[in-house]
Amino acid sequence: MRVLIVSDIHANLAALEAVIEDAAGRYDGVWCLGDTVGYGPEPDACVARVRAMAALTVIGNHDWAALGRMDVEDFNPEARRAVVWTRDHLSAESLAWLSELPSEPTQHERYTLTHASPRDPVWEYVLYPGVATENFGHFTTAFCLVGHTHVPALHILVDGETKARPMQPTFGQPMQLKPGWRGILNPGSVGQPRDNDRRAAYALLDTEAAIWEPRRVDYNVEVTQKRMRDAGLPERLINRLAFGW
Numbered sequence: 001m002r003v004l005i006v007s008d009i010h011a012n013l014a015a016l017e018a019v020i021e022d023a024a025g026r027y028d029g030v031w032c033l034g035d036t037v038g039y040g041p042e043p044d045a046c047v048a049r050v051r052a053m054a055a056l057t058v059i060g061n062h063d064w065a066a067l068g069r070m071d072v073e074d075f076n077p078e079a080r081r082a083v084v085w086t087r088d089h090l091s092a093e094s095l096a097w098l099s100e101l102p103s104e105p106t107q108h109e110r111y112t113l114t115h116a117s118p119r120d121p122v123w124e125y126v127l128y129p130g131v132a133t134e135n136f137g138h139f140t141t142a143f144c145l146v147g148h149t150h151v152p153a154l155h156i157l158v159d160g161e162t163k164a165r166p167m168q169p170t171f172g173q174p175m176q177l178k179p180g181w182r183g184i185l186n187p188g189s190v191g192q193p194r195d196n197d198r199r200a201a202y203a204l205l206d207t208e209a210a211i212w213e214p215r216r217v218d219y220n221v222e223v224t225q226k227r228m229r230d231a232g233l234p235e236r237l238i239n240r241l242a243f244g245w
């Protein structure tokens with residue numbers, strides 16, 4: 001099966017639509033790695049899209065926060081304002097759907113899906129090889145798909161080695177995941193990239209052939225920024241989209 005992998009949409013509908021258009025005809029199903037809402041101006045529309053198209057979705061920390069399951073004091077002031085705004089702009093139906101999403105890693109064939117890390121599904125950031133290496137003991141499939149960092153990444157554990165190797169994703173280039181490899185793969189963020197590239201990030205995965213293709217697509221950032229401004233969302237969250245940070 002060819003799967004469109006999306007993560008960290010963060011209520012950015014313009015970015016999500018650009019991804020869907022760019023990936024058109026290249027996938028048979030959709031998996032979502034969480035944080036569908038939070039930060040952006042269209043949480044309800046993004047939930048509706050993901051709900052309609054994704055066969056598998058896991059919960060992210062911002063979805064969790066929007067449900068009021070945690071103390072928003074753990075967020076910085078701007079994120080906190082966005083959380084409260086998001087909560088007020090989700091329909092009862094969307095909140096009910098978010099509340100049903102699994103918070104434990106979900107396994108599908110050779111792949112485990114989780115928002116943050118297999119060891120700590122909602123919170124841990126897998127940014128560095130050390131953390132990645134420690135996490136290989138916390139899932140049993142060959143590959144684990146994560147989001148949360150908003151940075152596209154591949155951490156590969158080659159058979160016989162004890163430390164994960166970071167591999168640089170090359171956008172638009174399919175990459176063969178070799179037999180004997182295990183990996184923690186991050187498609188990056190659709191709606192709020194943090195690798196100094198403002199384009200929406202996502203990935204395509206051919207589950208049988210084990211081919212991972214990281215991709216980027218430009219979208220109209222100004223449209224999302226205007227919608228955020230109209231909604232009264234914090235200026236710093238609006239500005240960062242232009243820089244991909």
Ligand code: ZN
Binds near residue numbers: 010060148
């Ligand atoms: Zn996120």
